[in-house]
């Protein structure tokens with residue numbers, strides 16, 4: 001990965017190579033952390049962070065779900081992000097806030113351990129491989145199911161939840177695919193290991209209801225963009241074979257942006273990128289760079 005100069009840890013800007021934690025950090029053993037993934041894009045003379053407020057809102061909500069009280073407010077954390085981008089001299093980057101139960105006591109009970117917090121930034125290119133945005137990717141249906149909501153707090157972007165994604169991701173790669181599509185415990189399509197999913201059939205868009213998936217901020221943006229473009233968007237259970245016979249399908253996420261799905265379980269979906277995906281990807285990539293007036297409300301300009 002591309003290293004930069006500083007990572008912010010519990011109030012201090014620490015040099016990248018010194019941003020370390022104790023081996024008995026609670027979160028390392030028990031998955032007791034929450035994180036966010038945010039992207040900043042270069043726009044003309046400044047840096048634009050996409051939907052920063054919503055990401056930090058979700059961060060705080062994730063912490064609430066797993067019973068962690070943060071000793072920094074949303075506004076304080078936003079100020080840190082501004083400073084960190086400037087200090088690291090970045091004009092486009094990925095931003096990773098993480099809050100976690102730190103070192104004090106061992107054992108499952110986290111309540112006596114401190115809550116630590118850190119923010120890192122680094123340049124991050126195409127998440128699903130070079131050319132993925134243009135050419136699309138090959139996917140499989142995972143043999144691992146997505147979370148049942150009463151097994152994991154699936155609305156929290158919690159570190160522990162991600163072992164499920166890690167298993168499905170490794171399975172995809174070992175089988176020669178780029179990404180897995182995960183089904184919910186009832187067998188309906190939920191999401192990718194780090195993305196939400198849309199399919200297009202007969203000019204209409206479909207995506208899983210939020211009950212089954214992470215409430216993706218890109219997903220929400222795409223729904224608004226698609227509706228503004230005149231498409232109907234249905235949030236309803238989708239079966240894997242509906243995707244096999246869809247006209248187009250694509251993943252959305254902060255890291256993945258809008259990545260076309262070329263095939264699922266070796267059924268070709270579209271020859272790379274269909275026209276609807278193309279149109280939506282185009283508008284999205286302009287939106288995040290602050291080039292569309294209507295969506296400038298989603299842009300936070302970094303204060304230098």
Ligand code: PPE
Nearest residue numbers: 037193194195196214216217218253254255
């Ligand atoms: N589902 C999952 C499981 C998920 O992890 C993400 C984001 C999304 C949907 C899309 O959410 P949003 O970014 O708000 O549109 N995954 C993040 C982490 C990726 C990683 O490998 O780390 C991301 O895209 O930043």
